[in-house]
Amino acid sequence: MDIHAKLNDMGLKLPPAPKPGAVYVPAVQAGDLVIVAGQVPFVEGKVVQTGPVPSATSIAEAQAAARVCALNGLAVIDQHLGGDWSRFVRLVRLGVFVNSDDAFTEQHIVGNGASQFLVDLLGEVGQHARAAIGVNTLPLGSSVEVEMMAQVR
Amino acid sequence: MDIHAKLNDMGLKLPPAPKPGAVYVPAVQAGDLVIVAGQVPFVEGKVVQTGPVPSATSIAEAQAAARVCALNGLAVIDQHLGGDWSRFVRLVRLGVFVNSDDAFTEQHIVGNGASQFLVDLLGEVGQHARAAIGVNTLPLGSSVEVEMMAQVR
Amino acid sequence: MDIHAKLNDMGLKLPPAPKPGAVYVPAVQAGDLVIVAGQVPFVEGKVVQTGPVPSATSIAEAQAAARVCALNGLAVIDQHLGGDWSRFVRLVRLGVFVNSDDAFTEQHIVGNGASQFLVDLLGEVGQHARAAIGVNTLPLGSSVEVEMMAQVR
Numbered sequence: 001m002d003i004h005a006k007l008n009d010m011g012l013k014l015p016p017a018p019k020p021g022a023v024y025v026p027a028v029q030a031g032d033l034v035i036v037a038g039q040v041p042f043v044e045g046k047v048v049q050t051g052p053v054p055s056a057t058s059i060a061e062a063q064a065a066a067r068v069c070a071l072n073g074l075a076v077i078d079q080h081l082g083g084d085w086s087r088f089v090r091l092v093r094l095g096v097f098v099n100s101d102d103a104f105t106e107q108h109i110v111g112n113g114a115s116q117f118l119v120d121l122l123g124e125v126g127q128h129a130r131a132a133i134g135v136n137t138l139p140l141g142s143s144v145e146v147e148m149m150a151q152v153r
Numbered sequence: 154m155d156i157h158a159k160l161n162d163m164g165l166k167l168p169p170a171p172k173p174g175a176v177y178v179p180a181v182q183a184g185d186l187v188i189v190a191g192q193v194p195f196v197e198g199k200v201v202q203t204g205p206v207p208s209a210t211s212i213a214e215a216q217a218a219a220r221v222c223a224l225n226g227l228a229v230i231d232q233h234l235g236g237d238w239s240r241f242v243r244l245v246r247l248g249v250f251v252n253s254d255d256a257f258t259e260q261h262i263v264g265n266g267a268s269q270f271l272v273d274l275l276g277e278v279g280q281h282a283r284a285a286i287g288v289n290t291l292p293l294g295s296s297v298e299v300e301m302m303a304q305v306r
Numbered sequence: 307m308d309i310h311a312k313l314n315d316m317g318l319k320l321p322p323a324p325k326p327g328a329v330y331v332p333a334v335q336a337g338d339l340v341i342v343a344g345q346v347p348f349v350e351g352k353v354v355q356t357g358p359v360p361s362a363t364s365i366a367e368a369q370a371a372a373r374v375c376a377l378n379g380l381a382v383i384d385q386h387l388g389g390d391w392s393r394f395v396r397l398v399r400l401g402v403f404v405n406s407d408d409a410f411t412e413q414h415i416v417g418n419g420a421s422q423f424l425v426d427l428l429g430e431v432g433q434h435a436r437a438a439i440g441v442n443t444l445p446l447g448s449s450v451e452v453e454m455m456a457q458v459r
Contacts, residue, residue: 021414022414022415022417022418022421022436022438023417023418023421023422023425024400024417024421024433024434024435024436025433025434025435026435027435028396028397028398028399028433028434028435030338030339030395030396030398030455030457031184031337031338031339031457032183032184033183033184033186033339035398035399035435035455036435037435037436037437038436038437038438038439052408089183090181090183091181092181092183092188093181093188094177095437097437097439100289100290101290102205102289102290103290104290105290105291105292105293105294105295106292107290107291107292108174108175108292108293109175111175111176111177112175112176115175115176115177116176119176127177127178127181128177128178128181129177129178129179129180129181129188129189129190129300130175130177130190130191131190131191131248131250131298131300132175132191132292133191133250133288133291133292133298134288134289134290134291134292135288135289135439135440135441135442136288136289136406136408136440136441136442137406137407137408137409137410137411137413137440138411138413138439138440139411139412139413139414139438139439139440140411140414141411142411145437145439147435147437149183149188151183151184184337185336185337186336186337186339242336243334243336244334245334245336245341246334246341247330253442253443254443255358255442255443256443257443258443258444258445258446258447258448259445260443260444260445261327261328261445261446262328264328264329264330265328265329268328268329268330269329272329280330280331280334281330281331281334282330282331282332282333282334282341282342282343282453283328283330283343283344284343284344284401284403284451284453285328285344285445286344286403286441286444286445286451287441287442287443287444287445288441288442289441289442302336302341304336304337
């Protein structure tokens with residue numbers, strides 16, 4: 001899979017893996033599972049979408065932010081694999097946390113911003129199980145946070 | 154294990170596995186782990202319990218909803234196993250998310266609605282580790298969401 | 307690794323593993339992964355830090371509570387290993403849930419109370435991926451809840 005060419009076709013490119021903003025590591029492998037730390041919508045070291053949905057962030061903006069989180073997660077996996085995507089088996093799980101006003105109940109629609117992107121990019125091996133929930137706040141005021149579990153060889 | 158007979162004894166039956174309401178798959182297997190997507194209290198395609206505990210949903214109602222979520226998770230596992238429960242090794246983990254008023258602090262009691270049911274049904278192999286937390290809102294206004302990790306052969 | 311001597315050097319000791327406060331087990335192993343149930347800041351059976359950050363609990367208090375949660379998680383792992391830490395391979399993941407006022411956005415700083423302690427204690431094998439999120443409430447009013455995934459042999 002040439003993920004870089006496919007991203008290029010989508011008008012995107014893999015950013016550098018975000019450096020952890022606290023005392024943890026971007027990814028840990030145990031057996032053939034890789035656990036990727038929760039990603040916020042960092043672009044060049046700055047969170048680009050903050051505040052709850054929908055009062056401060058529209059659903060469309062939150063979906064775009066979820067895609068940024070997913071792209072950052074892929075950058076972490078790329079770094080973990082040393083760029084060798086032939087070692088990538090499949091995505092397994094996404095955890096999607098949506099900064100939500102109490103009355104907002106479309107977290108699954110926001111999560112699709114990440115999920116649709118990953119399936120479009122990776123195809124069948126991008127399909128994943130998912131838990132999407134609402135929360136009242138997130139680190140750095142992020143509108144969305146996404147964590148990933150992947151299988152590698 | 155004849156899960157169908159046991160459910161029948163409990164006055165229940167396995168529903169069809171809920172179709173994902175968004176861009177994800179119901180379950181993914183990596184090695185011998187099966188990750189089941191977050192389940193809301195769907196009955197025949199409709200969320201049957203909505204709103205926060207306890208202002209809109211009583212603890213007893215939320216426990217019943219947690220049991221519905223667990224039953225849906227079992228339906229997903231059943232579908233994943235092609236109905237062959239001899240491949241089921243054990244439950245491993247539940248994540249329980251309870252739509253909660255800010256002052257509500259009995260999420261673990263709500264979670265027992267799922268956990269007690271699973272232990273009653275599956276016995277020792279139904280025992281699981283668990284994280285139960287409160288959240289301010291959930292997809293489709295669901296009162297509870299439950300995700301599962303299981304081990305299979 | 308003599309975890310007991312190192313804890314002693316830090317002025318700490320491993321408490322008894324907290325008994326589950328509901329219908330679940332403290333830890334489940336599947337393959338070489340151990341899933342530890344969500345830990346609240348229990349000390350001798352009582353939650354020692356309650357209420358949201360920062361209105362009821364300062365960041366420093368929440369960090370201390372996160373460390374208590376981590377210590378309880380280690381106690382569960384110790385019990386699971388029958389005290390034989392030569393079977394411990396590494397920490398893999400922490401989930402950190404911070405009881406948060408809506409405007410609080412430093413959950414990652416609170417999480418460092420657990421993460422820094424674990425890295426100080428365990429060294430390189432204490433490094434972990436992490437998802438830290440805010441929530442509006444937690445079981446028993448706890449200010450923090452921490453769940454763990456570890457790899458063992």
